[in-house]
Amino acid sequence: DTAVSQTPKYLVTQxxxxxxxxxxxxxxxxxxxxxxxxxxxxxxxxxxxNNKELIINETVPNRFSxxxxxxxxxxxxxxxxxxxxxxxxxxxxxxxxxxxxxGSGTQLxxx
Amino acid sequence: xxxxxxxxxxLSVQEGDSAVIKCTYxxxxxxxxxxxxxELGKGPQLIIDIRSNxxxxxxxxxxxxxxxxxxxxxxxxxxxxxxxxxxxxxxxxxxxxGTASKLTFGTGTRLQVTL
Numbered sequence: 607d608t609a610v611s612q613t614p615k616y617l618v619t620q621x622x623x624x625x626x627x628x629x630x631x632x633x634x635x636x637x638x639x640x641x642x643x644x645x646x647x648x649x650x651x652x653x654x655x656n657n658k659e660l661i662i663n664e665t666v667p668n669r670f671s672x673x674x675x676x677x678x679x680x681x682x683x684x685x686x687x688x689x690x691x692x693x694x695x696x697x698x699x700x701x702x703x704x705x706x707x708x709g710s711g712t713q714l715x716x717x
Numbered sequence: 718x719x720x721x722x723x724x725x726x727x728l729s730v731q732e733g734d735s736a737v738i739k740c741t742y743x744x745x746x747x748x749x750x751x752x753x754x755x756e757l758g759k760g761p762q763l764i765i766d767i768r769s770n771x772x773x774x775x776x777x778x779x780x781x782x783x784x785x786x787x788x789x790x791x792x793x794x795x796x797x798x799x800x801x802x803x804x805x806x807x808x809x810x811x812x813x814x815g816t817a818s819k820l821t822f823g824t825g826t827r828l829q830v831t832l
Contacts, residue, residue: 610760637816647804647825649761654818661818696760704749704810704817708760 609633612697612709619687620717627682627712629697638680641696655680692716719744721809723823730797731831738826740807741789749812750790755804797830
């Protein structure tokens, strides 16, 4: 009964590959997010998404694309992976507020 | 945009001592200030928050203070325990936006509580 769950927990892949990370929340929240945490633990928002609006952080390369099949899911697709994409990616959700509920993270390693 | 600075980056205290983490922000429009705790291998978890109409808020051993004039806010942990060891993040955003898309995080403080 995990509130925000994301899979896989670890993802190791080669440069140039395309990969996806899945996220599901069972909290009934209206907004979902993707965050990137680099090796120095710095948290930076990549996307926020609800049924009405997708907000993209302008610094995110267009190789990254969020896809939301329904309100409870927000997947992250990454094309042509680069070494610099290695990080921990967190999915999160919120309900009409600024309070975030995070998943446990996906550690992506690009070799 | 908002810029949040957090100090110190690492903090080591003995069990039972107090720990203080400080943050400053730049945008005077910010008026909601949450603190998140991230344990090893887990996602950040909200532990306490404060809004601009309040100067201090306490929850058991945790307290947060806010000085809007000086644009800084602090997290205070008293009687620290080994399970308090984690990375702590402050954040700031304008409130009542209905979303966390404008939430800006500090750079994190790694707190280690030693026996």
